[in-house]
Amino acid sequence: MISxxxxxxxxxxxxxxxxxxxxxxxxxxxxxxxxxxxxxxxLGRLVAEEGLEGCFTYWSQALNEEAADFRMVFNGIKGExxxxxxxxxxxxxxxxxxxxxxxxxxxxxxxxxxxxxLQKYGFKYEKDMSKVDKASCSGxxxxx
Amino acid sequence: MKTQKAATARVEITPPTGTPIAxxxxxxxxxxxxxxxxxxxxxxxxxxxxxxxxxxxxxxWLEEKVYMQLTQEIERETGIPVSNIIAWGxxxxxxxxxxxxxxxxxxxxxxKYLDNMIQAVTGGVKRANMSLQKVVLKVGxxxxxxxxxxxxxxxxxxxxVMNFEEFDTEDITGTTGPVDKELxxxxxxxxxxxxxxxxxxxxxxxxxxxxxxxxxxxxxxxYLDEYILDRYxxxxxxxxxxxxxxxxxxxxxxxxxxxxxxxxxxxxxxKLGEHVEESLxxxxxxxGRIRFVSEKVTFPLREITGDxxxxxxxxxxxxKDLEEDQLDGIPDKTYARMIQEMSARKExxxxxxxxxxxxxxxxxxxxxxxxxVEFGLKVKELSxxxxxxxxxxxxxHIGYIPAKEAFSQGGYEVRTAWTSQLTVxxxxxxxxxxxxxxxxxxxxxxxxxxxxxxxxxxxxxxDFHVSMNMLLTYIYDNFGRDALISYLVQFAxxxxxxxxxxLRAGNRDALVSYLKDKYEKEEWPVExxxxxxxxxxSQQSCPAISHIVDKGEEPCPYYRETYxxxxxxxxxxxPYEYVLEYFDESTxxxxxxxxxxEDKR
Numbered sequence: 001m002i003s004x005x006x007x008x009x010x011x012x013x014x015x016x017x018x019x020x021x022x023x024x025x026x027x028x029x030x031x032x033x034x035x036x037x038x039x040x041x042x043l044g045r046l047v048a049e050e051g052l053e054g055c056f057t058y059w060s061q062a063l064n065e066e067a068a069d070f071r072m073v074f075n076g077i078k079g080e081x082x083x084x085x086x087x088x089x090x091x092x093x094x095x096x097x098x099x100x101x102x103x104x105x106x107x108x109x110x111x112x113x114x115x116x117x118l119q120k121y122g123f124k125y126e127k128d129m130s131k132v133d134k135a136s137c138s139g140x141x142x143x144x
Numbered sequence: 145m146k147t148q149k150a151a152t153a154r155v156e157i158t159p160p161t162g163t164p165i166a167x168x169x170x171x172x173x174x175x176x177x178x179x180x181x182x183x184x185x186x187x188x189x190x191x192x193x194x195x196x197x198x199x200x201x202x203x204x205w206l207e208e209k210v211y212m213q214l215t216q217e218i219e220r221e222t223g224i225p226v227s228n229i230i231a232w233g234x235x236x237x238x239x240x241x242x243x244x245x246x247x248x249x250x251x252x253x254x255x256k257y258l259d260n261m262i263q264a265v266t267g268g269v270k271r272a273n274m275s276l277q278k279v280v281l282k283v284g285x286x287x288x289x290x291x292x293x294x295x296x297x298x299x300x301x302x303x304x305v306m307n308f309e310e311f312d313t314e315d316i317t318g319t320t321g322p323v324d325k326e327l328x329x330x331x332x333x334x335x336x337x338x339x340x341x342x343x344x345x346x347x348x349x350x351x352x353x354x355x356x357x358x359x360x361x362x363x364x365x366x367y368l369d370e371y372i373l374d375r376y377x378x379x380x381x382x383x384x385x386x387x388x389x390x391x392x393x394x395x396x397x398x399x400x401x402x403x404x405x406x407x408x409x410x411x412x413x414x415k416l417g418e419h420v421e422e423s424l425x426x427x428x429x430x431x432g433r434i435r436f437v438s439e440k441v442t443f444p445l446r447e448i449t450g451d452x453x454x455x456x457x458x459x460x461x462x463x464k465d466l467e468e469d470q471l472d473g474i475p476d477k478t479y480a481r482m483i484q485e486m487s488a489r490k491e492x493x494x495x496x497x498x499x500x501x502x503x504x505x506x507x508x509x510x511x512x513x514x515x516x517v518e519f520g521l522k523v524k525e526l527s528x529x530x531x532x533x534x535x536x537x538x539x540x541h542i543g544y545i546p547a548k549e550a551f552s553q554g555g556y557e558v559r560t561a562w563t564s565q566l567t568v569x570x571x572x573x574x575x576x577x578x579x580x581x582x583x584x585x586x587x588x589x590x591x592x593x594x595x596x597x598x599x600x601x602x603x604x605x606x607d608f609h610v611s612m613n614m615l616l617t618y619i620y621d622n623f624g625r626d627a628l629i630s631y632l633v634q635f636a637x638x639x640x641x642x643x644x645x646x647l648r649a650g651n652r653d654a655l656v657s658y659l660k661d662k663y664e665k666e667e668w669p670v671e672x673x674x675x676x677x678x679x680x681x682s683q684q685s686c687p688a689i690s691h692i693v694d695k696g697e698e699p700c701p702y703y704r705e706t707y708x709x710x711x712x713x714x715x716x717x718x719p720y721e722y723v724l725e726y727f728d729e730s731t732x733x734x735x736x737x738x739x740x741x742e743d744k745r
Binding site: 014034068089143 | 608
């Protein structure tokens with residue numbers, strides 16, 4: 001059994017496996033598959049019910065369960081959701097497993113999974129991925 | 145987008161001819177007829193969590209007793225809580241005399257009118273409440289110049305005169321305070337982008353007509369309403385809500401020829417209509433939940449001084465044979481009568497309610513009386529919402545709330561009466577309450593912050609089992625069973641390399657620790673028995689399969705390989721072999737044995 005606490009390295013190895021089989025485009029196809037099947041039913045449903053605030057509801061559960069080090073702000077006045085991932089539990093775990101090589105585009109899965117779902121509801125997802133090697137990133141979601 | 149729903153209704157509340165007209169103290173204030181009918185315009189908003197009912201009455205104001213009776217009736221009939229009903233008077237000075245305390249108890253005709261009105265409006269809310277439809281909300285604003293004026297004029301000698309009193313224009317140096325030129329619109333549109341309703345907020349006493357020709361009228365609001373209905377659709381419901389209009393009216397002291405008649409009401413109403421139309425055209429979308437706050441608050445009452453009591457006695461004696469008869473303002477005799485009534489009361493404070501609503505970058509707050517414009521502007525300045533409406537004369541009427549300075553300057557709004565009964569610092573109290581209790585509570589709902597350190601939480605995201613299952617399914621569906629097994633070999637070979645090395649070195653305890661730790665983190669019951677030659681693991685069900693099934697998903701074919709292949713790979717090249725003795729595909733119940741290989745030497 002692959003425990004849910006072992007999922008991150010299994011995920012990264014899955015991306016590597018698919019990439020090796022059919023290249024990066026196939027990995028993106030897989031992310032789209034996950035977005036349509038998994039993210040749409042969860043984040044998508046919440047955004048449909050709550051609007052942009054659904055992002056706060058979704059990530060407040062996910063990031064707490066993943067024990068992330070984060071700060072997120074839903075600003076209903078400005079109409080934006082900002083998240084600052086001070087230490088991403090996924091990338092942080094991969095970085096800590098020194099004996100393993102993470103999938104080199106690992107962090108790209110995040111905008112690939114969430115972007116299309118948010119776009120469907122009229123929101124644009126902008127991510128700053130300049131510090132992902134340090135397991136840190138930030139993002140803004142707003143109408144657009 | 146967040147789903148928003150709305151419903152509207154318009155209930156006619158025109159009083160019968162003969163009903164006394166409010167907003168002036170004339171000897172004969174009985175209405176002679178109707179120039180244009182009065183309405184209660186109703187807007188119900190709902191976002192599946194919060195339902196708010198707005199009621200804009202073409203009345204001078206609603207007394208607390210009437211407000212309570214009305215809102216309780218609506219709550220009983222519709223389930224909309226009293227706290228979520230905002231009711232205000234547009235403050236027309238050509239409507240029925242519902243300002244009960246100002247002129248003593250209501251006459252029979254007003255009392256009967258109010259009872260009928262409550263029933264009719266409750267019926268309207270009840271019908272609207274059953275016809276909510278999906279809508280889009282928008283907000284807009286425009287600056288309006290030259291339609292509203294501060295009515296407190298400063299003379300060359302520093303004294304203050306009201307702009308409806310006698311003065312020489314040459315003797316006026318300016319006004320004591322500012323005006324609020326902002327016109328805001330909160331509009332409701334159907335799915336086809338047709339206007340359904342608009343709430344218009346502008347600061348201006350509807351006292352152009354003041355019972356002109358003893359006719360009932362909505363004053364300039366009638367023409368504003370007609371302008372919008374002509375431009376859009378006759379079914380549009382227009383709710384006009386006044387702002388902090390305590391010291392604001394339409395009289396431009398520099399224009400001595402300005403009329404006070406229906407032509408002037410039409411000029412102002414149509415001009416406002418044009419601004420509303422522009423605001424609607426430039427409106428921006430409001431997306432988000434409806435935040436609503438309602439707070440009961442109290443305001444300290446002004447103490448009636450000995451001098452005031454003496455003055456009242458003197459006036460009542462002096463004017464005993466005089467009729468109370470005045471178009472603007474209040475006659476001395478009426479003041480004196482009110483001072484006597486007020487000095488007999490025991491209460492030190494008056495209770496009222498403040499409300500606030502916000503959607504996205506729009507907020508509205510209610511003021512319970514006729515508040516000086518300075519306080520309305522202050523609230524707008526303090527508000528974090530770029531579009532903030534201040535709705536005056538809302539829910540109950542606690543009188544004028546003038547600026548402190550006005551008390552030494554004198555003038556109509558500060559003279560002690562039922563219409564001016566609060567302490568001199570009431571305005572500061574109001575701004576502070578609105579800011580700390582209403583805007584702060586709305587802000588807390590509108591802006592949500594969460595900050596956590598990794599150590600604040602346990603790492604257990606069970607939904608990863610679902611994601612894992614999707615990865616396995618994708619590989620299986622697209623590349624087949626062998627690829628699925630190859631992937632699991634790759635994962636286990638990479639991730640479990642340290643464990644494999646420990647086992648190769650004969651460290652069986654490393655395996656046992658790994659297994660115990662894994663199930664402990666999963667918070668899953670398992671039996672692990674350890675002997676000299678075996679480590680046996682038995683479980684009644686698999687935590688991963690259980691979660692996948694709970695979430696309505698189907699485990700990937702060959703899910704058992706996440707046991708079989710993974711553990712066999714861990715044991716590769718070690719003194720241990722892995723045997724999956726039993727595995728139930730539907731629950732993941734299984735018995736697994738890590739057995740020491742027999743020494744073949």
